[in-house]
Amino acid sequence: MPSQTEMGARRFGRINWLGLYTLGAREVQRFLAVWTQTLMAPLVTAGLFMLIFSIAIGPHRGDVMGVDFTTFIAPGILMMTVIQNAFANTSSSIVIAKVQGNIVDTLMPPLSPLELVLGYLAGAVGRGLFVALAIAVGLFVFLGIVPQSPLWALAFVILGAAFLGGLGMLAGIYANKFDQMAAITNFLVTPLAFLSGTFYSVEALPPVLHEITRFNPIFYLIDGVRYGVIGVSDASPWLGLGVAIVSVLAVMVLALIMFSRGTRLKA
Secondary structure, three states, X not given: OOOHHHHHHXXXXXXXXXXXXXXXXXXXXXXXHXXXXXXXXXXXXXXXXXXXXXXXXXXXXXXXXXXXXXXXXXXHHHHHHHHHHHHHHHHHHHHHXXXXXXXXXXXXXXXXXXXXXXXXHXXXXXXXXXXXXXXXXXXXXXXXXXXXXXXXXXXXXXXXHHHHHHHHHHHHHXXXXXXXXXXXXXXXXXXXXXXXXXXXXXXXXXXXXXXXXXXXXXXXXXXXXXXXXXXXXXXOHHHHHHHHHHHHHHHHHHHHHHHHHOOOOOO
16 A cells, blocks of 8 residues: 555656646636637727726826837736736636536546646636737737737736636635636725726825835736837836736746645545
């Protein structure tokens, strides 16, 4: 009979590539199956944001950080849409499985906590990239915006989707009902997304709010994408990259711990 050490090595020392691929593919297929809701709807919402702010504020607002207001808010709206959808992908997947009672179908297969985390993140990042690509095409067609540093923009989109996908896992594991998830979305995720420089430069904030914003990881994600798209930012992109990487690792570690312990997952 294998020892406890050997069992641990089997669980964590080897990667179940087939199982990891299957979980990731399932998460991607989830949002592709309802693409009008998961991909088309965010594109329409982002377009409405651009239209409303351009009409209401654009003509009366001068340049922001050396670019016109519409161009300034475009990357922020792109990133805000990406992170909201990445969060929704993982959180809804886990909560729906818990409410329907089939979360056991994910927990029973021979998948380690790391493989579960990576599988769920694959869906979140995939959905984030699809949304980002669709909005980027729209910005090019209607505004003529071409990313000045595409690799920077891509890096922050991936990290942003991974970070919010990780937060979505934590929220999905914690929430046992849809109203609990709605509360987390409405009172945590949405305020963090809106109060992170999406529609304004943080330099315009009062000193206290300016310093508080610097502790918001989403600020660095939006600021990093803005640098990649239009070449301007409130903070150093290297600082933003560091904060984003640390934030992703932090939520992944927490998700690993919760999956390992079966926190609020196992009866």
